[in-house]
Amino acid sequence: MTDKSNSNDNGASDGSADRVIGTPSPSEGETIVAGADDPGAEHPGAYPAEETHAHSEEEQRRAEKTAAVWFLIAFLAGIGFFVAYFAFPPNSAGEPAIADPQIGQYSNMALGGTLALALFGIGAGMTVWARRIMPHYEVGSPYDELPSSPEEKGSFGDFFMRSADESGFTKRPLLRRTLLLSMVPLGLAPIVLLRDTGPLPGDKLKHTLWEDGLRMVVEGTNKPIKEADLAEDGAMITAFPLVEEGGGHGGEGGHLSLNDQAKTVVLLIKIPEGDFKPGMTEQQMNWTHNGIVAYSKICTHVGCPAALYERGSHRILCPCHQSTFDAAEGAKVVFGPAHRPLPQLPIGVDDEGYLIAKGDFSEAVGPTFWDAEKGD
Amino acid sequence: MSTTTQAPKALRGVGNWIDDRFHLAKTGEKNLRKVFPNHWSFMLGEIALYSFIILLVTGVFLTLWFNPSMAHTTYEGSYQRLNGVQMSEAYASTLRIDFDVRGGFLVRQIHHWAALIFVASLVVHMLRVFFTGAFRKPREINWLIGVGIFTLAMLEGLFGYSLPDDLPSGMGVRILQGVMLSLPVVGTYISMFLFGGEFPGEDIIPRLYMLHILLIPGILLALIVAHFMILWHQKHTQYPGTGRSEKKVVGTPMFPGFAIKAGGFFFFVFAVIVALSAFVQINPIHLFGPFTPTAITSGLQPDWYMGFMEGSLRIFPNWLDFPIFGYAVPTGVLVPGLVIPGLIFGGLAAWPFIEQWITGDKRAHNVADRPRNAPVRTAVGVAGVVFYGILWLAGANDILSHTFSISLYWTTYFFRVAAIAGPIIGFIVAKRICLGLQRRDRETLEHGYESGTIQQLPSGEFIEVHKESSQETVHVLESKTEVDRIDDEAIASVEESESDGVEAPAARGLKGRLRAKLAHWYTKDNVSFEGVEAHTGHHLHHGAGHEEHEEMAGSH
Numbered sequence: 001m002t003d004k005s006n007s008n009d010n011g012a013s014d015g016s017a018d019r020v021i022g023t024p025s026p027s028e029g030e031t032i033v034a035g036a037d038d039p040g041a042e043h044p045g046a047y048p049a050e051e052t053h054a055h056s057e058e059e060q061r062r063a064e065k066t067a068a069v070w071f072l073i074a075f076l077a078g079i080g081f082f083v084a085y086f087a088f089p090p091n092s093a094g095e096p097a098i099a100d101p102q103i104g105q106y107s108n109m110a111l112g113g114t115l116a117l118a119l120f121g122i123g124a125g126m127t128v129w130a131r132r133i134m135p136h137y138e139v140g141s142p143y144d145e146l147p148s149s150p151e152e153k154g155s156f157g158d159f160f161m162r163s164a165d166e167s168g169f170t171k172r173p174l175l176r177r178t179l180l181l182s183m184v185p186l187g188l189a190p191i192v193l194l195r196d197t198g199p200l201p202g203d204k205l206k207h208t209l210w211e212d213g214l215r216m217v218v219e220g221t222n223k224p225i226k227e228a229d230l231a232e233d234g235a236m237i238t239a240f241p242l243v244e245e246g247g248g249h250g251g252e253g254g255h256l257s258l259n260d261q262a263k264t265v266v267l268l269i270k271i272p273e274g275d276f277k278p279g280m281t282e283q284q285m286n287w288t289h290n291g292i293v294a295y296s297k298i299c300t301h302v303g304c305p306a307a308l309y310e311r312g313s314h315r316i317l318c319p320c321h322q323s324t325f326d327a328a329e330g331a332k333v334v335f336g337p338a339h340r341p342l343p344q345l346p347i348g349v350d351d352e353g354y355l356i357a358k359g360d361f362s363e364a365v366g367p368t369f370w371d372a373e374k375g376d
Numbered sequence: 377m378s379t380t381t382q383a384p385k386a387l388r389g390v391g392n393w394i395d396d397r398f399h400l401a402k403t404g405e406k407n408l409r410k411v412f413p414n415h416w417s418f419m420l421g422e423i424a425l426y427s428f429i430i431l432l433v434t435g436v437f438l439t440l441w442f443n444p445s446m447a448h449t450t451y452e453g454s455y456q457r458l459n460g461v462q463m464s465e466a467y468a469s470t471l472r473i474d475f476d477v478r479g480g481f482l483v484r485q486i487h488h489w490a491a492l493i494f495v496a497s498l499v500v501h502m503l504r505v506f507f508t509g510a511f512r513k514p515r516e517i518n519w520l521i522g523v524g525i526f527t528l529a530m531l532e533g534l535f536g537y538s539l540p541d542d543l544p545s546g547m548g549v550r551i552l553q554g555v556m557l558s559l560p561v562v563g564t565y566i567s568m569f570l571f572g573g574e575f576p577g578e579d580i581i582p583r584l585y586m587l588h589i590l591l592i593p594g595i596l597l598a599l600i601v602a603h604f605m606i607l608w609h610q611k612h613t614q615y616p617g618t619g620r621s622e623k624k625v626v627g628t629p630m631f632p633g634f635a636i637k638a639g640g641f642f643f644f645v646f647a648v649i650v651a652l653s654a655f656v657q658i659n660p661i662h663l664f665g666p667f668t669p670t671a672i673t674s675g676l677q678p679d680w681y682m683g684f685m686e687g688s689l690r691i692f693p694n695w696l697d698f699p700i701f702g703y704a705v706p707t708g709v710l711v712p713g714l715v716i717p718g719l720i721f722g723g724l725a726a727w728p729f730i731e732q733w734i735t736g737d738k739r740a741h742n743v744a745d746r747p748r749n750a751p752v753r754t755a756v757g758v759a760g761v762v763f764y765g766i767l768w769l770a771g772a773n774d775i776l777s778h779t780f781s782i783s784l785y786w787t788t789y790f791f792r793v794a795a796i797a798g799p800i801i802g803f804i805v806a807k808r809i810c811l812g813l814q815r816r817d818r819e820t821l822e823h824g825y826e827s828g829t830i831q832q833l834p835s836g837e838f839i840e841v842h843k844e845s846s847q848e849t850v851h852v853l854e855s856k857t858e859v860d861r862i863d864d865e866a867i868a869s870v871e872e873s874e875s876d877g878v879e880a881p882a883a884r885g886l887k888g889r890l891r892a893k894l895a896h897w898y899t900k901d902n903v904s905f906e907g908v909e910a911h912t913g914h915h916l917h918h919g920a921g922h923e924e925h926e927e928m929a930g931s932h
Contacts (some may be wrong), residue, residue, distance in 0.1 A: 050620055090475055091454040099454030099475040111482045112654020126640030134633060140624045141411040143742050146514050175436055197763070198480065198579075199574045201564035216455070219670065238670065255462075259574045262669035297670060302549060302554025302573070302709060303691065305672045319674040319774065320551065320892035321690045322784060337689065337708040339697050367554035367577070368706045369564050 011197040022033040054135040061207045063132030067125040074121025084110035182196060205372070208263040209256075210345060210357045213240040216268070224354045225268065230292050232309030233272040236296060240264055241357065250297055261363055264306070265297040266345050268355070269327050287346035287362070292355070295331045295344040296365040301338040303367040316342065339368040380466030410635045413627035417504045419641060423497035426645040428600065432574045434487040435589060441477055443469035444539065446578040455662055462665035463541070466581050468660055470540040485653035492658075493649060493759045495681040498526050506727070506757050509745035510613040513738065516728045518606045525550035525599050528592055530681050535588040538678055539657075541581060544676050546667025549580060551689070555713035576669060614742045616855030618848050622742045675774055684720075688712035691791045720764065727756075734894045748817070749844050749856045751810035752898045758806035759799035766794045782916045807901070814856070814903035816863035821847060821853040822908055850910045 025305060055063070055289040088107040091099045098104040148156075164170050215224045240256055241264050256264065271291050287293070295316065299306045303321035314328040323338035325331040331342035343361040350356045364372040383391070395401050412418070445465035451458050453468065455475045473480035502522060505511055509517035538549045551574050557563045572579030611625050620626045628634045664673075679684050696710035730754060732738065747754040770791035771775070777784040824842040832838055845853070 052652075057829050062906075077521070083480055085572045088478060090478060098478060099456070101455075103473075104475060105482055105657075108485070108657075109482050109654050111479050112485070112650050115482075116651035116654060118645045119643045119650060123640045123643030123647055126636055126643065130633065135634065136633075137628075138414065138619075139411060139628045140630055141409070141611070141620060142624055143611075143622070146740060148611070194569065198569040198577075200570045204568075205564060254582060258576050258669055262575055265670040302558075303550045303669075305670050307672050308674065319672055320547070320675065321686075322774070322788065332738040333694065335790075337692055337694050337712070339694055339704060339706040339708055344575075367709070368704050369567075370560050370703050370705075371558040371564075373704050374702050 006234065016030050024356040026322045040310045053137065055132060057357065063128055067118075067128040067133070070121045070125035070128060072121075074118045074125065076115035077121060080114035081111060081118060084114050141219045149299070180329060205366065205369060208360055208365060209241050209260055210264055210360045211361050213350065214355065214357045215350070215354050216266070216347075217242045217357070218241065219265070226353050227290065227292065227349050227355060228353070230268055230270040230355075231292075233270055234310045235268075235270045236311070237268045238307075239266050239268050239294070239355075245333075262298065262303075266349075267297045267309065267342075268292060268294050268307070269309065269314075269316075271328050275314065275328050277326070279332060284330045284344060287344050287358070288345050289349060289355070292347065294357075295325070295342040296345065296361060297328065297342075298338045298366045299337070299338060300342060300366070301332075306342065391891075407608075408629070408631035410608065410630040411611070411625050411627045412630065413612050413620075415615055417508075418612065420497055420501035420504055422641060423640060423645055424494055424501055424639075425495060425600070426496040426642045428596070428647065429642075430490040430646060430649060431487060431494060432593065432597075434483050434490065435593070438473060438480075438487060439482050439589060441469055441473045441480065442466070442539070442585075444582045446541070446576070446581050447569060458662065458665070459664065459812060462611050464581070466539060466541040467661070467666045470542070473664060482653055483649075485658065486649055488659050489649050489652045489656075491536060492680060493645075495526075495533055498522075498529055499681075502526060502565060502724070503757070503761070506612070506724075507747040507754055508615075509741065509750055509753065511728045512741040513728075513732065514610055514740050515606075515613070516732075517730055518603055518610070520725055521599050522601050525596060525603065526570050526724075527721050528596050528599070532588060532592045533679055533681055535584045535592070535641060538584050539581060539588060540661045541662035541667050542664040542669065543662055543667050543673070544678075545661070546669070547676060548673060548678060548682070549584075550575065550669065555689075555709055558709035558713065560700075560703070560705055560710075568798065571868070577668075611742070613742055616746070616852045618851045622740070625742065641733065675778070677772060677775065680768075683771035684764050684767040685713070685717060685771070686775070687767035687791070688716045690773060691767075691770045691788050691795060692716075693792070716767070718759070723760070731898075734891060734898050736895065743855060746852070746855065748810040748813040751807045751814070751901060754810050755807035757805040759803040762802035763799045766791060766798045770795070772807065811901055811903060816901055817853050817856065818905055821850065821905070821910055822912060824911055825849075844911050852904075854910070856905050 004295070077330075087110065088103065089097050091097055098107045147153075161170075169176055183250040192349065216275070217224055218229075219240060222242070222244055225237060225239055229235075240261065243256055258291040269292070271288075271293055273291060276285065276288075276291075297305050297307065299318040299320065301318065301321055301323045304318050306316050306318035306325065308317040309315070309320055310317065314326060315334065316327050316331065317323075318336070318338070321337055323336035324334050325338070325342050326334045330344060333341060340363070343363040343365050345361050346358040348356055348358045391835035396492070429906075443465045447465045447466050448462060449468050451461050451463055451468050451471065453459070453471055453475065455471050456473065470484075473484055475481070505519065505522070510786070534548060534552070538545045538552075553571065556567045556570070559566065567575070570580070570583070571577045612627070614620050614625050614627065617626070629635070658809070689709070689712045692708055696707040698705050698707070744826055745753075747757075770788075773787040773791060774784060775781065777787045824844045827841045827843045829841040830838055830842055
């Protein structure tokens with residue numbers, strides 16, 4: 001503000017360039033009714049204004065016309081909005097209108113464009129009105145003295161305590177305390193009533209559908225996976241357990257529920273011969289089958305699918321927060337915020353050559369929680 | 377203009393009818409006369425209010441068709457590309473709004489754009505209030521309400537974003553659940569109760585819907601009403617200037633000036649939001665597909681106001697994770713997901729009281745500070761903005777890495793360092809700039825301003841002519857001396873105790889000493905304006921500039 005005021009001193013000649021936003025330009029038609037030196041002076045408006053800049057009648061008449069043009073534009077745009085609404089008919093049978101994304105876009109632009117113009121026209125007209133027809137002035141108004149006077153405060157305090165004493169609340173502790181006591185259970189009731197919003201966690205988060213002998217299918221199909229499907233080095237498949245039609249695995253009509261999908265989804269990865277790192281324990285190696293290793297796809301950070309696999313470095317990357325796991329070393333965390341490795345699923349093949357699970361995951365899947373690393 | 381128009385009979389009738397029942401003539405006039413100081417920065421809060429109104433109206437429209445259900449359905453609607461796809465009713469009904477309801481797509485876009493602008497204007501409005509010290513006594517409670525509105529607005533936005541059950545929206549819920557699970561001991565219980573079982577279950581969208589359209593907007597509305605009632609009662613702060621003082625507010629009265637300007641501004645805000653909705657498409661949920669917990673695309677970005685959370689989750693390392701008796705404490709989730717936002721919101725809420733405690737300034741303030749005149753506060757604010765901004769950028773590190781072909785991991789390393797170094801540098805730089813501006817102010821006050829006119833003295837020396845600043849400028853510059861907030865006693869005691877070991881009573885004890893140290897830190901560098909009289913400096917050369925100055929004074 002200082003800078004502006006400074007340059008204001010350069011004279012009225014270029015004052016218009018430096019005027020504060022929100023104040024009218026010092027146009028020729030403007031007259032000052034009451035100067036700054038004369039704050040109490042009367043003028044025709046409702047206020048004893050400190051500074052009043054009224055516009056000349058001619059200027060006001062011109063502004064009225066400008067505002068009227070804006071309001072007319074707004075009116076026409078408003079009509080245009082209805083035209084745009086009815087110009088794009090609803091989707092009659094077999095005739096997609098706005099259901100076609102391209103036509104939908106046009107409809108959106110036509111509706112939005114006309115509506116925006118209508119709103120803008122009203123805004124512009126009102127602004128012209130406020131700035132070029134109405135006189136501009138500032139008025140002063142006292143801030144209220146906020147704290148009450150000591151007498152008022154004293155009187156209030158006195159009244160309040162007298163009344164409290166009279167009620168007996170201060171003098172009868174038994175009444176007071178039992179009343180407070182009686183409130184406690186009622187205060188807790190709303191919390192207790194929330195108990196049935198969901199089941200207790202128990203060990204639900206630690207177990208999945210996977211069990212010994214369960215076959216695997218490619219995501220989105222019912223096709224069981226054979227070892228040969230992962231013959232190529234570096235191959236990667238997202239897989240689910242195979243749920244039979246009507247089988248008791250929580251699936252409806254051969255589909256896994258989203259809950260089960262979120263827990264059972266695995267990445268099957270073929271690691272080339274000899275690429276497994278020494279960090280893999282013997283048990284972890286036993287859980288693999290001919291270089292095929294299965295890890296939970298759900299990131300142990302906050303649960304996004306760790307969907308990106310780079311075959312060269314054997315790294316699994318979660319695109320949400322970039323936790324990176326080494327598939328050749330028990331899905332150890334090699335970068336990023338995840339707390340623990342992706343749980344590994346023990347796998348093998350059955351008599352017909354289909355890949356099967358040999359049990360449940362080594363650990364709880366999904367985001368790490370309090371007792372995730374505890375046994376049952 | 378000279379004769380006042382008689383109020384129309386019908387209006388008088390209604391007015392009398394109301395007044396007979398409420399006795400409102402006096403109150404009504406007082407409120408129509410309420411003064412609104414003029415400054416562009418006072419419009420920021422208005423933008424927030426107007427976008428909130430737009431959100432309420434468009435939100436009601438969307439509820440007419442939206443079906444908050446996670447029941448499975450196979451889509452058989454008019455959007456051909458998703459025909460036969462398994463999805464939730466919520467997603468299917470959102471597609472219906474987009475492709476079967478005329479104007480539905482537009483209203484959904486308006487709702488989303490208004491939400492983005494609502495939170496953005498809240499943030500900028502808050503920064504204005506912070507940097508000008510408008511949160512000081514007596515306005516601390518309104519500041520707290522504002523922090524509450526900001527926090528709830530973010531949650532409200534997150535929940536709304538989650539409702540359509542498209543892929544990114546479901547992933548947002550998943551991340552929320554992951555953060556919840558990280559809470560020691562109670563995490564799994566909270567998650568199970570909120571989701572009605574395991575993730576995703578079938579309850580979360582109906583529950584978020586209730587929170588999004590009933591509970592949170594209800595609280596927001598109540599808080600916004602309280603915010604305005606308090607503002608109305610206490611009146612606005614104002615910037616320093618001629619005629620403005622701690623006792624008197626100067627500005628445009630509510631009626632007619634402000635009402636018409638504000639009305640026009642409402643239509644402008646609405647027009648901009650609608651124009652953006654018409655021509656800049658956001659959140660095209662039909663392109664994302666329905667949520668499944670096992671699929672994801674790379675380059676996912678949340679709405680802007682959740683970006684800092686995303687960033688802090690991305691860059692916070694897992695080095696500090698620790699176990700307690702085999703139980704996991706994943707600080708790599710807890711700290712960025714809960715502690716950092718807790719610090720940001722808690723810090724905002726606590727600042728007015730911290731500052732008051734440090735400075736011992738218990739006076740009421742109606743004239744806003746110029747940010748330079750509170751250098752430490754300004755610097756703290758800048759440090760906060762830098763910290764927030766770096767987290768926000770870190771939330772897009774994959775996009776940055778892709779766009780500028782930088783290694784993804786290196787962006788993470790960079791942001792880890794920047795999140796700590798950035799705020800410190802920001803603090804130092806901002807404080808130095810403030811102090812520099814203070815010195816310049818002092819110079820200007822004492823010597824007038826540099827006119828740009830060079831004169832040669834008879835001795836051959838060249839000098840630049842300084843001219844007297846305007847009344848307004850002097851007033852603004854002198855506002856600093858009025859607002860010095862030095863708790864003299866506390867400061868003096870630090871200096872004393874350093875010299876002769878005698879402590880003032882206020883500075884005794886650990887707390888007292890800390891407070892005195894902080895007060896010293898808060899004020900030590902301030903450029904003193906004490907004893908500086910306007911235009912008394914020796915640089916001031918009347919002569920050439922004087923006539924011009926006379927002219928100026930006349931035109932005021």
